[in-house]
Amino acid sequence: MGLKEKVFKKSLWLFHLSAGSCNNCDIEILDCLTPRFDVERFGMKLVGSVRHADVILVTGIVTKKTKKRVLEIYKQAPKPVLVVAFGSCSCTGGIFAEGYNFEGPLDKVIPVDAYIPGCPPKPEAILAGIVKLLNK
Amino acid sequence: MSQSKQAFIPIGPYHPLLEEPEYFKLYCDGEIVREVVWETGYNHRGIEKICESKTFEQVFYVVERICGICSTSHPFAYANAVESIPGIEVPVRAKFIRSIVGELERIHSHLLWVGLAGHFLGYNTVFMWAWKYREPILDMFEIITGNRNSYAMFTIGGVRRDINEAQCQQLEKILDQLKPKMDMLIGAVMDDPVIHARLKGVGILTAQDIKDYGAVGPTARASGVRIDVRRDDPYAAYDMIDWKVITAEAGDVFAKAEVRLLEILESIKIIRQCLQRLRKENGGDIRIKVKEIPPGVGIGHAEAPRGEVFHYVKSDGANRPVRHKVRAPSYTNIPTFRKSCVGQTISDAAIALAAVDPCYCCTERMAQVFDYSNGKPLFGGKELIRLSQKKTLDIQGKR
Amino acid sequence: MIMNIEDLIRIIKEKFPKQISGTEIINPQRLLLGIDKKDLFKISGFLFHDLDCRYIIVSAMDAKEGFELVYHFSHDKSGIIINLDVVIPHKQPEIESLVSLIPGIEWIEREIHDFLGIDFPNHPNLQRLFLAESWEEGNYPYRRKAE
Numbered sequence: 188m189g190l191k192e193k194v195f196k197k198s199l200w201l202f203h204l205s206a207g208s209c210n211n212c213d214i215e216i217l218d219c220l221t222p223r224f225d226v227e228r229f230g231m232k233l234v235g236s237v238r239h240a241d242v243i244l245v246t247g248i249v250t251k252k253t254k255k256r257v258l259e260i261y262k263q264a265p266k267p268v269l270v271v272a273f274g275s276c277s278c279t280g281g282i283f284a285e286g287y288n289f290e291g292p293l294d295k296v297i298p299v300d301a302y303i304p305g306c307p308p309k310p311e312a313i314l315a316g317i318v319k320l321l322n323k
Numbered sequence: 324m325s326q327s328k329q330a331f332i333p334i335g336p337y338h339p340l341l342e343e344p345e346y347f348k349l350y351c352d353g354e355i356v357r358e359v360v361w362e363t364g365y366n367h368r369g370i371e372k373i374c375e376s377k378t379f380e381q382v383f384y385v386v387e388r389i390c391g392i393c394s395t396s397h398p399f400a401y402a403n404a405v406e407s408i409p410g411i412e413v414p415v416r417a418k419f420i421r422s423i424v425g426e427l428e429r430i431h432s433h434l435l436w437v438g439l440a441g442h443f444l445g446y447n448t449v450f451m452w453a454w455k456y457r458e459p460i461l462d463m464f465e466i467i468t469g470n471r472n473s474y475a476m477f478t479i480g481g482v483r484r485d486i487n488e489a490q491c492q493q494l495e496k497i498l499d500q501l502k503p504k505m506d507m508l509i510g511a512v513m514d515d516p517v518i519h520a521r522l523k524g525v526g527i528l529t530a531q532d533i534k535d536y537g538a539v540g541p542t543a544r545a546s547g548v549r550i551d552v553r554r555d556d557p558y559a560a561y562d563m564i565d566w567k568v569i570t571a572e573a574g575d576v577f578a579k580a581e582v583r584l585l586e587i588l589e590s591i592k593i594i595r596q597c598l599q600r601l602r603k604e605n606g607g608d609i610r611i612k613v614k615e616i617p618p619g620v621g622i623g624h625a626e627a628p629r630g631e632v633f634h635y636v637k638s639d640g641a642n643r644p645v646r647h648k649v650r651a652p653s654y655t656n657i658p659t660f661r662k663s664c665v666g667q668t669i670s671d672a673a674i675a676l677a678a679v680d681p682c683y684c685c686t687e688r689m690a691q692v693f694d695y696s697n698g699k700p701l702f703g704g705k706e707l708i709r710l711s712q713k714k715t716l717d718i719q720g721k722r
Numbered sequence: 723m724i725m726n727i728e729d730l731i732r733i734i735k736e737k738f739p740k741q742i743s744g745t746e747i748i749n750p751q752r753l754l755l756g757i758d759k760k761d762l763f764k765i766s767g768f769l770f771h772d773l774d775c776r777y778i779i780v781s782a783m784d785a786k787e788g789f790e791l792v793y794h795f796s797h798d799k800s801g802i803i804i805n806l807d808v809v810i811p812h813k814q815p816e817i818e819s820l821v822s823l824i825p826g827i828e829w830i831e832r833e834i835h836d837f838l839g840i841d842f843p844n845h846p847n848l849q850r851l852f853l854a855e856s857w858e859e860g861n862y863p864y865r866r867k868a869e
Contacts, residue, residue: 195710204337205343205344205366206344206369207344207366207367208343208363208366208391209389209391209394209514210390210392211342211391211392211394211472212390212391213343213472214366214391214472214477215471215472217454218458218788220455221438221450221451221454221455221457221458222451222454222455223455223458224508237337247366248368250365250366250367250368250854251853251854251856251857252364252365252367252501252853252854252855253336253344253365256336256337256365260337281388282373282384282385282388282389283368283369283373285373286368286370286372286373287367287369287372288367288368288853288863289368289864290367290370295564297460302391306388306473307471307472307473308475309471321594363851363852364851364852364853364854367852367853372863372864407748407749407752410749485847513831534776535824535826536825536826537777537778537824537826537827538774538826541778550798552777552801555796555798555800555801556751556798556801556802556803557801564786600774619748620748620754620805621750622748622752622794622803622805624796624803626779631778631796633778633794635779635781635792635794637783645781645783646781648779648781648782650779651776654779654829654830655777655778655779655826658825658826658828658829661825683736
């Protein structure tokens with residue numbers, strides 16, 4: 188069994204990082220925790236510090252001001268770590284790609300393991316994305 | 324005491340307390356907060372500049388993404404601004420539909436705040452409850468607009484989708500089920516001794532503070548300042564229906580919670596009346612065609628869940644705005660932390676910061692998630708239970 | 723009690739007969755007053771204190787004739803929005819800060835300083851608000867590029 192399978196087999200702990208988002212994706216992530224979708228039954232939960240996390244969920248575009256912080260947080264995360272680009276903005280830049288404060292979509296800044304597109308992705312899409320990631 | 328002798332506590336930019344990147348520096352003397360410094364700009368995406376490169380029609384979908392929670396309020400204020408340049412009167416049916424969407428957003432946003440406030444207090448039961456009852460609202464949005472957030476309902480001269488008779492019935496049914504749950508939730512939150520103990524007398528804002536900082540919305544109304552754009556400068560259908568402005572006098576966090584909770588009931592009342600009118604006047608236009616926007620200045624505002632959203636649009640007769648200025652309610656609400664946080668203890672500062680419901684960020688639709696291989700919707704409730712049981716068994720079996 | 727826009731104009735003009743250079747009624751709920759920058763503090767003070775208007779925001783843009791700043795105030799009793807339009811020349815981009823009058827105006831003045839490079843003398847803390855630390859000095863995103 189490889190390191191990755193061993194590490195990611197049981198409960199995934201998620202760290203939510205909002206780079207420069209419109210809040211929609213962030214709210215939908217929280218929505219996943221609440222009674223209707225309840226991802227905690229899969230052992231997934233949001234953690235307060237990236238040092239405890241297995242997965243980093245990044246929402247929104249990377250702005251000029253957050254780029255430094257995103258890199259810093261990626262450095263702090265214990266490896267191996269999975270990075271998920273969450274929502275259209277972090278996948279491609281979306282509607283904000285032409286703005287002057289745009290530093291690039293997430294994969295130009297840190298390596299990305301999975302993309303969940305949508306504006307915002309529905310909670311079902313989030314679950315589908317995470318399940319695909321686990322079976323990768 | 325000089326600043327250097329005080330203890331310094333950073334909140335942010337990435338902090339479990341905050342949804343969005345934001346940086347508050349608390350300078351404390353013992354446990355008492357003496358000064359708060361606010362650093363922002365992490366979320367700055369340059370939307371106003373982007374808007375100036377889009378056509379009037381396209382701007383709707385950009386302003387919708389200023390903030391995911393207020394994704395009706397910004398188009399609402401923008402529509403009021405742009406339609407005021409040529410002086411368009413939108414059809415009555417469109418007015419009612421606009422009001423329904425606006426009020427649904429108010430309910431979902433207030434529930435969201437109540438939940439998060441509970442979360443900040445370490446009272447996760449409230450969080451789970453409020454967000455559970457928020458789901459039916461998102462279902463209603465899905466019925467009306469086809470998406471849970473970012474609704475793309477508004478356009479110049481009206482709305483893009485009609486609400487038909489069958490949908491009215493569906494919506495009314497959901498409202499009927501929702502009302503008793505809301506009564507229960509509101510009663511439970513307002514009578515809870517823990518919430519009373521944590522929120523009463525915390526983060527007080529006086530009417531003078533509200534005026535000094537230009538605070539709006541529930542933040543102002545909780546301090547006894549009776550301002551509400553829906554009443555002061557009526558737009559959409561608000562002057563055609565019966566509703567009242569909710570205010571409280573105390574100005575503390577509890578009063579803000581009270582105002583928001585009671586506004587939920589008021590919003591349910593408004594939606595019911597709008598739906599009745601829609602059913603009575605079945606049929607009619609939902610939009611009028613607008614050929615061009617003449618040169619001029621358009622100023623529009625609308626009452627978002629957090630307060631007044633203000634849009635200033637300047638047109639030179641071309642098909643895109645020359646200048647587009649957006650003022651979200653949080654822009655004037657957040658700076659009140661200077662009055663509400665200073666002098667509080669550190670543990671109360673968190674809820675005092677959250678009390679104004681800060682929102683830092685401020686196209687094709689219909690998304691249902693299908694498995695492409697067989698075309699069936701993914702993950703119903705039963706499917707989720709089956710999966711979670713399978714996972715448990717897997718873990719046990721291989722241990 | 724003030725009821726309509728004509729009454730408002732009359733009251734303001736009685737107080738400032740010479741200072742108001744242009745009056746434009748955009749529609750019955752929106753009033754635009756053109757003023758000079760040296761009268762801004764006095765007129766804003768009158769609107770804010772005597773007429774009990776609520777400060778909304780300041781919009782700024784780079785126009786042909788100079789930087790145009792529009793100070794928006796809301797007269798909540800009647801729902802009328804009063805806009806003070808000030809134009810300052812490109813060569814000398816500075817205008818008096820209103821922080822001592824309206825504390826909440828501090829942040830928007832910092833924002834305009836960021837985006838357009840307009841100076842606000844007497845501002846207590848005119849630092850960068852939105853742009854990143856690495857953003858180069860003298861590059862103002864909302865200024866028109868020289869043609």
